[in-house]
Structure formats: structure tokens, C-alpha cells
Amino acid sequence: MFKPRYLLVLTALLAGSTPLFAQSIDQTYNAKIREYTTDPRFLPASVLDLSDDPVVPSPLKHFGQITGTPGVLHHTTEIYGYFKKLAETSPNVTMQPVLMSEEGRPINLIVIGNEDAQKRLDHYKKQLALLADPRKVNPADLNKILGDSKLVYYLNGGMHSPEMGSPEMLMELAYRLATSQNEEIKTIRDNIIVIINPVSEPDGWDKQVDWYYRYSKNKKEFADGSPSVPYWGKYTYHDNNRDGLQMSQAITKGLLKIYYEWHPVVSLDLHESLQLHYI
Ligand SMILES: [Zn+2]
Numbered sequence: 250m251f252k253p254r255y256l257l258v259l260t261a262l263l264a265g266s267t268p269l270f271a272q273s274i275d276q277t278y279n280a281k282i283r284e285y286t287t288d289p290r291f292l293p294a295s296v297l298d299l300s301d302d303p304v305v306p307s308p309l310k311h312f313g314q315i316t317g318t319p320g321v322l323h324h325t326t327e328i329y330g331y332f333k334k335l336a337e338t339s340p341n342v343t344m345q346p347v348l349m350s351e352e353g354r355p356i357n358l359i360v361i362g363n364e365d366a367q368k369r370l371d372h373y374k375k376q377l378a379l380l381a382d383p384r385k386v387n388p389a390d391l392n393k394i395l396g397d398s399k400l401v402y403y404l405n406g407g408m409h410s411p412e413m414g415s416p417e418m419l420m421e422l423a424y425r426l427a428t429s430q431n432e433e434i435k436t437i438r439d440n441i442i443v444i445i446n447p448v449s450e451p452d453g454w455d456k457q458v459d460w461y462y463r464y465s466k467n468k469k470e471f472a473d474g475s476p477s478v479p480y481w482g483k484y485t486y487h488d489n490n491r492d493g494l495q496m497s498q499a500i501t502k503g504l505l506k507i508y509y510e511w512h513p514v515v516s517l518d519l520h521e522s523l524q525l526h527y528i
Contacts (some may be wrong), residue, residue: 272430275301281315299421302428305338308420316421320466322413322458323420325451326352331446332359332419339427340364341438347446347489347503351483354451356503358489359419361426362442366399373399373442378510403513404445405504408451408490410481412521414460419447419519450500453481490518 278299286292299307308316311331312323323331330506336344341363347356360366366373376398379386386394404422406415426434426443437443448454460478468475480486485498492501509514 250526263410272428273301275299275307275309277305278309278315281309281318285315285317285319298429299425300428300430305424305428307333307424307428316417317414319413322417322461324455324488325448325456326528327446328416328420329355329357330358335359335427339368341427342423342433343367343370347506348499350450350499352452354455356446356449356451356499358507359423359429359445359447360442361423361438361445362399363439365439366442370442373401374511377401377514381512399440399442399510400515401442401444403507403512403516405449405516405518406446407448407454408500408518409449409487409520410457411477412519413457414521415519416448416454419445423447444507444513446503446507450482450501452483453478453489456481 251525255390274297278301279297282299283292284296306330308314311334312321312327314321319438332342332344335342336359341361343360345360347358360370362370364398376394379394380398393501404419406419426438429435457478464475465477480491482498485492489498489500493499496502496505507513
């Protein structure tokens with residue numbers, strides 16, 4: 250994919266912005282994170298290091314607000330619009346189509362890894378496919394394959410549409426993984442391929458966002474008895490995560506397509522229960 254990064258870098262240099270290799274921290278973003286976090290106990294210091302990249306836009310620069318801003322949610326097209334911008338500006342990000350939902354919305358996969366990973370995605374997929382099938386591997390070759398493999402870590406967001414944190418959060422996480430010069434994040438970027446399905450049920454997500462703006466945004470009490478959106482997906486509601494045998498829904502077909510294409514070593518499916526975020 251063509252990435253006009255060098256043109257953007259040149260523009261940034263001519264504009265006299267931050268030197269490329271002395272990454273600064275975005276204190277405006279940090280201040281908003283502090284402001285919107287309801288208790289300091291929920292805010293580890295490691296979160297307050299969002300980079301101020303001169304080329305790749307943060308969610309704040311792209312949307313005008315940080316992810317998690319109270320009262321703000323984004324439709325699927327806006328979320329993929331942001332990821333498209335990440336892919337255009339960062340050599341560490343690509344976006345790939347998976348399939349279309351029942352109502353014609355795309356499901357896309359975001360792939361994050363260093364430039365070596367991006368250049369050799371097919372090679373790394375092949376290595377993990379070998380490791381996933383012992384019939385194809387000679388035990389004598391195992392260490393050679395392991396030495397030339399990268400772990401794939403899969404994050405799945407938005408399976409249950411009223412659990413609304415993950416499609417928003419994953420935009421900020423992707424930005425951090427793509428841009429941070431923090432040693433820990435660089436180690437992840439250099440050694441791991443992170444794949445993100447940010448809105449695995451796009452039909453449900455868009456209905457839920459519409460419902461939120463129309464009915465839920467002004468709720469004062471969480472448990473005031475008002476209903477959530479009556480139906481999210483075209484055909485299924487909360488039980489879309491029990492479609493593993495029938496595989497009748499686009500969400501399930503998308504998950505399995507990703508699984509068999511990438512053979513992720515770790516999969517994290519992001520859900521919520523009430524105010525608690527769990528996995
Ligand atoms: Zn759930």
C-alpha cells in the first residue's frame with residue numbers, strides 16, 4: 250500500500266514541528282485523560298504517556314476529542330476513517346478487508362507491527378500456520394521455524410454492541426502501539442504482530458450508537474430501567490457469541506476467517522458487565 254509518509258514528514262519538518270526522533274508527550278491528551286477518569290485509582294501512570302507524533306494523528310487530532318470523551322461515540326465509518334488515516338500515515342499499520350456484514354457494512358482488520366512485519370506478513374502467517382499443524386512440521390525444523398516467527402496477538406472488539414468501550418478504546422490503543430517510543434511498546438512492535446477487529450458486529454454497533462444519541466445520552470441514573478436497543482444485528486441479539494457451531498452470522502464468519510488466516514497465539518475478546526470492563 251502506498252504511504253505518503255515521507256511527504257508528510259517533509260511537511261512536518263518544513264512546518265518546524267517536533268524533531269522526528271525526540272518524541273514528546275501529548276500533555277493536552279494527558280490532561281483530558283485525567284479530567285475524564287473518575288477516580289485516580291483507575292489511572293496507572295503508564296497510561297499518561299501518549300506520544301505527540303508529528304505525522305500520525307492521535308484520536309484527539311483526528312476527531313477533536315480524545316477517545317472516551319463523555320457523550321461521544323463514533324459510527325463504524327468514523328472508526329474505520331480513523332484507522333485508514335493511521336494506515337496512511339504510519340509505516341507500522343495496515344488495514345485489510347475481512348468481509349461484509351448482513352447489512353452491507355465492512356468488517357476490517359487492523360494490523361500493527363514494525364516495518365519488517367508489514368513487509369513480510371504473508372511469511373509470518375505461513376510460519377504460524379505451520380506451527381498450528383504438526384502434520385506439516387518436521388520436528389527437526391521446529392527451532393528454525395520458531396526462530397523466524399512472530400507471535401500474533403488478536404484483539405476483538407464490539408461483539409456485544411451495548412458493551413461500548415472497546416471499539417472506542419481500540420483506536421487509542423492502536424495509536425499508542427503504532428507511535429510510542431516507550432521501550433515496552435517498541436519491544437511489542439518489533440516482536441509481535443497485533444491484529445485488531447475493532448467493530449466485529451458493525452450492524453449492531455451503528456444501531457447502538459444511534460440509540461445512544463437518541464435515547465441514552467441524557468440518562469442520569471445507570472439503572473433507571475430504560476431499555477437498550479431492542480435488536481442490534483440483522484438477525485441476532487446478545488447470543489451472537491453462541492453461533493460457533495452454526496456459523497450463520499457474518500460476525501462469526503469474520504472471526505473464523507481471521508483465526509484461520511492468522512492463527513493468533515493469543516486472542517482477547519473484549520466484553521463488559523455493567524460498569525466493569527472484563528475479558
Ligand atoms: Zn459481552
